[in-house]
Amino acid sequence: MKRNLYRNLLWIVFLAGAMACGGEKKKSEKEIGKSEAQSSLISVDTLVLKKRTFQKQIVCNGKLRAVLKSELSFDGTGVITGINGRNGDYVEKGAVLATLDNKEATVELEKSLRAMEKADIDLQDKLIGQGYTGDTATVPEAVLRNMKITSGYTNALDQLEAARRRLESCFLFAPFSGRIANLDAKVYDRFSGKLCTLIDDSYFDVEFSILEAEIEEVALKQRVKIIPFINDEKVFYGNVTEINPLIDERGQVKIRARVSNTDRYLVEGMNVKIMLEREIKNCFVVPKDAVVLRDGFQVIFCYREGKAVWTYVDVVMSNIDSHVITGCEKKQTTISENDIVITSNNLNLADGTDVTPHNNR
Structure with missing residues (x-):
């Protein structure tokens, strides 16, 4: 048991x-x-739809051109005896960039100075011989002119001026402040042709073209944004200075803007992106990632009660990162303020997909 x-x-x-x-x-x-x-559940970022100011943009490509640029060369010929600078060096206006052999020019100037002294003495002798004092202010103009010619004074003066110019032509001066470029010559080379290029890089002009349909979007003094292709993080601002009043055979209009090279980053010939911006107020603005294509139509997904709701829209304007949207005219849909728009992880969403918002902006 x-x-x-x-x-x-x-x-x-x-x-x-x-x-x-x-x-x-x-x-x-x-x-x-x-x-x-x-x-x-798919986690998504969201945006509360509000009326905002949209920066309408025209994006173009262009090249920088120096406002002041000059190909420099000597007026004379000869052997280069001195070069004062290298490519990239900054020089002030009036600085001597290079020198030619000037021994002969110096001798000619000294001879001309002595000839000028002799001619001046001969002129004084002629004036005294005619009963005038050494003060030429009391001599009648016609008489003084004849005496200068007959004494050799005028000829000596012309030769002295020519000798001075010849000596001066042995020196290459900077016509404006700027940077040296394309300097390939060496000391003791025989000069022929161009010596170097001088570029004033404090300001640049940028030339670009817009379509005929966009011409009303551009005005003189309008601010433009200039971004070098090599570095999207560097942004410079300039103003429109010229609008060419001619439409070419391609239906384009040439525009020129000027930009200050504040930190000497910009370089002659640099390829840049140009943005012309104009404010459009009271628009529904969403990031470009918020709009996707479905069945050939543009669509956004709105967040409602835990689900993604498929909504057809029309994109009426775009810039580099945003769209301006309205309800779709063909599908007769509407969008309203305070709609919550899904802005991420929307590529594979379908109407009614369960989602959870990650944040609200």
């Missing part, structure tokens, strides 16, 4: 343990299912 009682107690303990394990298993399965359902 005791043995049977003991056997029954073991059987009861075994059944209780089995029931407890089964309950734990069902509870664990429910928790896992709940966790999987939560993890299957």
